[in-house]
Amino acid sequence: MKFFFILLSCMLFSYGIMAQNIFKAKVLNDQTKAVLKGATAYIPDLKISAAADTSGLITIPNIPNGRFEIEISFVGFAKSEKVYSFPMQQPDVTVEISLGQATGELAEVTVQTTRTNQNLRDIPTRIEALPLEELDEKSTMRPGDIKMLLGETTGIHVQQTSAVSGNASFRIQGLDSRYTQLLQDGMPLYAGFSSSLSLLQISPLDLRQVEYVKGSNSTLYGGGAIAGLVNLISKVPEKEPELTLLLNQTTAKGTDASVFYSQKWKHIGTTIFGSYNYNGAFDPANIGFTAIPQTSRFSINPKVFLYMDEHNSGWFGVNSTYENRFGGDMQVVGGNADNVHQFFERNKTFRFSTQLSFTHKIDEESKINFKNTIGYFDRDLSEVGYEFKGKQLSSFSEVNYVRNGEKASWVAGANLITDHFSADPPQNGLNYDQTTVGAFVQNTYKATKWFSIESGIRLDDNTPAPSKPSNGLFLLPRVNALFKITDHLTSRIGGGLGYKMPTVFNDDSEHDDYKHIQPLTIGNTQAEQSYGLNGDLNYRSALGDEAFINVNQLFFSTRVDQPLILQNNTFINAPGHLLSQGAETNIKLVMDELVFYLGYTYTDTKQYFNGLTNTQPLTPKHQFSFDSTYEIESSFRFGAESFYTGPQLLNDGTTGRGYITFGLLVQKMWKHLDIFVNAENITDQRQTKWGSIYSGSITSPHFGDIYAPLDGAVVNAGIRIKLLNK
Known part of the structure; x- marks a missing residue:
């Protein structure tokens, strides 16, 4: 009996050691294939993080068995978020992860305006997206409204309609404000009479993304989107x-x-x-x-x-x-x-x-x-x-x-x-x-x-x-x-x-x-x-x-x-x-x-x-x-x-x-x-x-x-x- 308990303890100890898995990944630029030294990996459920060495290699030891999401990020690049199962089928293999550059149209931006929730790069409709990082900057410039946010966007002109009250509207591509739509989460909260003063009563702190679609979009949202629309x-x-x-x-x-x-x-x-x-x-x-x-x-x-x-x-x-x-x-x-x-x-x-x-x-x-x-x-x-x-x-x-x-x-x-x-x-x-x-x-x-x-x-x-x-x-x-x-x-x-x-x-x-x-x-x-x-x-x-x-x-x-x-x-x-x-x-x-x-x-x-x-x-x-x-x-x-x-x-x-x-x-x-x-x-x-x-x-x-x-x-x-x- 004593021998049996010793054997069982050894087996449990061995299983505990085997259950501690190692994750290895090499992080590359998806265009140049250059290694991204300093890229970081983070496992939210385990609160574990690690950084890539000079060869772009990330190593995370002591991962228990199970399914865990691992986030790979690097400044200037779109984040990779993927779930991995441990133990891995090939535990000794180094996973190759390519990150796309985060310029202009961000690599991983998902847009809602076309209703399909697809990646911005793959949609034939031309959409511009202002992500949370840029909204964060705009919210410190003018926290009380979105007048500046729209006024600094190419192709959009903010027109003040009252000299003493500050009332303003916005125009897309040279057309009057009545030809534009301002939506929130795809819904027309600011149409008709209520469009008055709307730019001055919306705060950017409540927003995570702003999407601009310029040109005719009446097929998507009906009358009024002749010049385009802004979706908050x-x-x-x-x-x-x-x-x-x-x-x-x-x-x-x-x-x-x-x-x-x-x-x-x-x-x-x-x-x-x-x-x-x-x-x-x-x-x-x-x-x-x-x-x-x-x-x-x-x-x-x-x-x-x-x-x-x-x-x-x-x-x-x-x-x-x-x-x-x-x-x-x-x-x-x-x-x-x-x-x-x-x-x-x-x-x-x-x-x-x-x-x-x-x-x-x-x-x-x-x-x-x-x-x-x-x-x-x-x-x-x-x-x-x-x-x-x-x-x-x-x-x-x-x-x-x-x-x-x-x-x-x-x-x-x-x-x-x-x-x-x-x-x-x-x-x-x-x-x-x-x-x-x-x-x-x-x-x-x-x-x-x-x-x-x-x-x-x-x-x-x-x-x-x-x-x-x-x-x-x-x-x-x-x-x-x-x-x-x-x-x-x-x-x-x-x-x-x-x-x-x-x-x-x-x-x-x-x-x-x-x-x-x-x-x-x-x-x-x-x-x-x-x-x-x-x-x-x-x-x-x-x-x-x-x-x-x-x-x-x-x-x-x-x-x-x-x-x-x-x-x-x-x-x-x-x-x-x-x-x-x-x-x-x-x-x-x-x-x-x-x-x-x-x-x-x-x-x-x-x-x-x-x-x-x-x-x-x-x-x-x-x-x-x-x-x-x-x-x-x-x-x-x-x-x-x-x-x-x-x-x-x-x-x-x-x-x-x-x-x-x-x-x-x-x-x-x-x-x-x-x-x-x-x-x-x-x-x-x-x-x-x-x-x-x-x-x-x-x-x-x-x-x-x-x-x-x-x-x-x-x-x-x-x-x-x-x-x-x-």
């Missing part, structure tokens, strides 16, 4: 909990306080975002009017995520924002109005929306998705002797089926969109009701290793219907092709049709504050219809072992027939068409810790009305951007940027001058704390330096077009506290 992807709970606090103060009397919390358990998870933003009335030019209005805003966005089993998951969220924006005469805002100082603009807004998303996974290749949002928007706009109040109730529901096969992917679905607006009092006559029922199908087919094609078609039925020729029924085809010419050179070519239902909610109405806008009868007005084409070339290559370059050249052309124009305070269809053509150039160079970015946009937008040709106002023909960043990962970041906006035609027939702005960012990071200082427009470029922005008296001013900054040089500084992170 919210953060979701990750393996590690997160609790981040951000505090920011600006020299323009602004204060921002934000908090984000997320946690994931076995079957449930949550994210909670909350913020308070305050700005005092600011007049750097001392002209007596607010360049930045007195603003107080509170937002809270909680979400609950359910992971019921391996086939069913979903989430439910609430988005709520209240804001009081008070601009105009500085003396009035300060509470000292008199017979001379009377002018003001006050915007009180309340947003409330619910979002629901549910996914049923049928098998490894197919799933069914359902999403819904219901939105309520209440706005009270008041001036001296005038008040415009309105409420919008809108909804969006969609069900779609997705199948991702080895050669072909399919998306088919239907959606219902409702939009109801009621003015208060009703005699404003701007009440609006619209219902759209749509069905769509899309196929992505990988014909060969070098050629893929994505085609889709959509049918929408709108009630009430516009006047002829379409009468509310629109058939929208779309085709995009991807050519992988070489390992370094790819090209995308595509086009599609689009439409936009008639509505009074656009930049012209905002500029007028709806004071003189006459009601629009949809049955007497034609829908705007568009035809869009775009094509690009993308070159990416390594320059040695630690430098990479990505060059993208895009060409675009969009025609809009019978666009709505404002004539004698009434919106009518123009007798002709609008044509926007141009090009975008993007160059990104990564040299170890140094990153350089150069962007250029050429936009030529013309109006062809009544046989005459005119330039579209408020559309700069030339825009340049330059950005350089030096970053030691998780330790230090320094950035410098410059932007040039060329001259642009104004609505009064004059030309707004071109201008250049410069900015600097310094950020020091520790494990649980970041400190940052950012300076924007340090040369103090202001439109008020070049002339008056209004005519008439200070009692009853009439403001012209705003084409350049009004707030001048602004410095902000703050801290970000990360209480829970890996």
